[in-house]
Amino acid sequence: MTSLRRCLASLFLTSGIAAVDMALGERVVLSGLLVLGPVLACVHVEKRCTLVVGGYALLLFVAMSQVQGTLGTFNTSVRVLTLGIGVCMAVCIAHMRAARERTLATVARTAQQALLTPLPPRVGYLLVATRYRCAARDLVLGGDVLDAVSSAYGVRVLIADVRGSGLSAMGTAAATLRHFRNAAYAQRSLLSVTGAVAAAVSEELGAEDFVTATIAEFAPDGQVTIVNCGHHPPAVLGERGARLIDVEPALPLGLHGDYREEKVRLAPGERMLFYTDGLAEARDAEGTMLDLEHELRTLPHAPVLDGVLDDLFKRMDSHTGGRHSDDVSMILCQPDP
Missing domain, CATH: 1.20.58 (Methane Monooxygenase Hydroxylase; Chain G, domain 1)
Structure with missing residues (x-):
């Protein structure tokens, strides 16, 4: 048109x-x-x-x-x-x-597919489902990053949102992903992983650039350790409904924040959802923001993780009329030892 x-x-x-x-x-x-x-x-x-x-x-x-x-x-x-x-x-x-x-x-x-290689449905003892959609439909190019790796210290998950979009944002996103993979396998604690990623990314950012991120570590018994770097709080989804995790965010990567850990224990069958601005701040034509908490609470507890994300995407598109001005990324994780 x-x-x-x-x-x-x-x-x-x-x-x-x-x-x-x-x-x-x-x-x-x-x-x-x-x-x-x-x-x-x-x-x-x-x-x-x-x-x-x-x-x-x-x-x-x-x-x-x-x-x-x-x-x-x-x-x-x-x-x-x-x-x-x-x-x-x-x-x-x-x-x-x-x-x-x-x-x-x-x-x-091609570059985006290389950067956002689809994750397998299982990473170690963690079931994983992801969704990604770029705001720049003509180039399929954005600044969101998703990853999950199974290290000797636990399964570690990253979701990050680079300020801006286009080639510059993709370069920063690629650097963030590379530094996370290096640190996730080598560092013993999650704080060490975050510190290593933050230090490496800071050297590649401009004066006004930053990266919001959440880095999490899943243990086989359902305990999740979370470091929030200026990102949206994750949500826990279960058969009895959903709740947002009250995690106090530190400064984004690149702004030299004082990072700290939060621990959450998932009950059997519960899942944890990580997401970016594109979902949390989705707006309709009149500018009304999506009521994410309400949508999560009323979301059916589908037996398959992909079904949950498909349903959530449909609800978001129904609210926005299919319009989106920011990249949308989601990763849903469920421990399955």
Whole structure:
């Protein structure tokens, strides 16, 4: 629909220039500006639409020349040729732009898939389900990070949200993921993991950049150790409903926070949900924020983790009408020794 609106805008611009030219008569000649319609189209829409706008501009010029009695003169012939060349150039630009965008989209999708490799349904003794959707639909590129690794000290989980989006955010996200994997296997305590990740990430961030994150460690008996670095609190989902974990957040990674651990014990069958801004701050067309606590409390206790996340995604899309301005990431974990 956006492409159609832009195509119509180009047609209206062309019609407006022709109308003004006809109204001014011989005092001012604006027919040369008819090329602006195809030029505007080639920047935003595909070559077929650009060709339509260009053909419309040429027909308008011929019709205007007929009405003004200048059709067939040398000056008019030169202007038609010039306009035709401009239309051809606009169509070529639209074709090259579309080809470049397809190439960039393929590269971005490949990079994103390498960065967010789908997690297996089981990591060690932890059942895992994940969902990810990028706000930049055309590039499938964002700054959210999800990961889970089974180390000698327990199964460790990361969810992080890099400030911003695009290539810069993806680079920071890749660095965060790399440093987490290195620290998760090597460091004995979760605080040591967080400190190592924070120190390494800080060296790669700009002056105004930061990364909110939650790093958690699951034990086989259901105990979960959590370090919250400026992120949204995780939620516990069970057959008796849901609750948000009251975890006092420290400063995000990159801002040199004083990190501390919180411990939560999951009852048999309970799951823990981690998520990013895209879910917590999802808004409808009027700006009303999703009541996440209510949605979690009324969420059915599906036997399969993927079913829970699918249901939650549907509820979010129902509230927002399918619109989303931020990356959405979720990871649901359930100990299963």
